Amino acid sequence: MTRVIDVVAAVVRSGDAYLVTRRPDGVHLGGLWEFPGGKVSEGETLEDALRREIREELDTEVDVFERILEVSHAYPDRTVRLHFYRCALLGIPRALVAQEMRWVPGADLSTLGFPPADEDLIRLLTTSASS
Numbered sequence: 001m002t003r004v005i006d007v008v009a010a011v012v013r014s015g016d017a018y019l020v021t022r023r024p025d026g027v028h029l030g031g032l033w034e035f036p037g038g039k040v041s042e043g044e045t046l047e048d049a050l051r052r053e054i055r056e057e058l059d060t061e062v063d064v065f066e067r068i069l070e071v072s073h074a075y076p077d078r079t080v081r082l083h084f085y086r087c088a089l090l091g092i093p094r095a096l097v098a099q100e101m102r103w104v105p106g107a108d109l110s111t112l113g114f115p116p117a118d119e120d121l122i123r124l125l126t127t128s129a130s131s
Contacts, residue, residue, distance in 0.1 A: 004072075004079045008050040009037035010087035011068055011121070017103035018125065019089075020112065021057065024099055028075075033112040035084065035121070036093075036101075046083050057099070060091035069124060073117035082117050 012019040012035075020033045038053040040046060047064045054062040065086040072081045095101040104112065109122050 002074065002079050004081055006040040006081050007037060008040060008046050008053065008083045008085065009035040010050055010054055010062060011035055011084050012087050012089055014103060016105050018106060018109065019093065020102060020104050021095065022100040024097065029115045033114050034118065050085055057097055058093035059096050060089050060093050062090060063088045069121050071117060071120050080117055084121050
């Protein structure tokens with residue numbers, strides 16, 4: 001049976017741009033872009049996991065608002081259940097785990113390489129960016 005991993009991700013928008021980070025080489029899906037976040041630990045709520053992950057990755061606190069999208073995606077070795085939340089940073093982010101970080105206009109998100117599990121969110125954000 002394939003293991004299911006709950007993952008949370010922060011969708012942070014400033015003007016028409018979204019905050020994205022690039023996964024470090026040598027990790028699962030290394031080199032691809034993602035919305036910052038990570039795995040939910042045992043006994044953690046989704047919102048608490050997202051706050052912890054943003055502190056660990058970006059050295060700032062975050063307000064977590066509504067869930068934008070939940071999607072499951074089966075990779076060969078695991079299934080991820082991704083929970084995307086609209087968030088607001090409470091400080092200035094700085095990358096703590098040697099990942100590249102940038103603000104990308106919504107209309108340009110589809111030009112970056114994201115994991116397959118992010119496709120529905122990218123489509124949702126780029127559609128709303130063009131309307």
